Amino acid sequence: MTDLxxxxxxxxxxxSVMPQFSEAVAGWLETFPDTEIHHIVPGKIVIVMEGPxxxxxxxxxxxxxxxxxxxxxxxxxxxIDTEAEDEEGEE
Numbered sequence: 614m615t616d617l618x619x620x621x622x623x624x625x626x627x628x629s630v631m632p633q634f635s636e637a638v639a640g641w642l643e644t645f646p647d648t649e650i651h652h653i654v655p656g657k658i659v660i661v662m663e664g665p666x667x668x669x670x671x672x673x674x675x676x677x678x679x680x681x682x683x684x685x686x687x688x689x690x691x692x693i694d695t696e697a698e699d700e701e702g703e704e
Contacts (some may be wrong), residue, residue, distance in 0.1 A: 624662050624670045624691040626677075632653075634655040634682035641680060645673060683691070 630638045632655035639653050652659040660677075664670045670691070674684060676684035 618695050620666060621663050621687055621694040621696075622667055622670050623694070624674075625689045626660050626662065626686055627689055628660060628677060628686045630656060630658060630682065631682045631685040638680065638682055642677065645677070648673065649656060667693075679694040 628642065635653055635658065639650055639658055642648060642650055642658065645662075647663040649661045650658060651661055662673055663669050664673070670688075671699065674686050675700050676690060677683060
């Protein structure tokens, strides 16, 4: 059986928000799965997201961009970790 690659995506993004709502938006961002807040200043929130594909990350970033009091959500960096699984599903 051929080993299939297993991808794990890690992306960082900057979420620009209305400054007076930075803490409220940060609280909302904490509800997203596999999403961590790394830094907050008035008007900017730096997050790191993880997921199985670029599509999953992109959908989450789009959902964030459409949130209340969010001005924009822009990906800054993405790395893709690819590992092959053996026949028994172990990496």
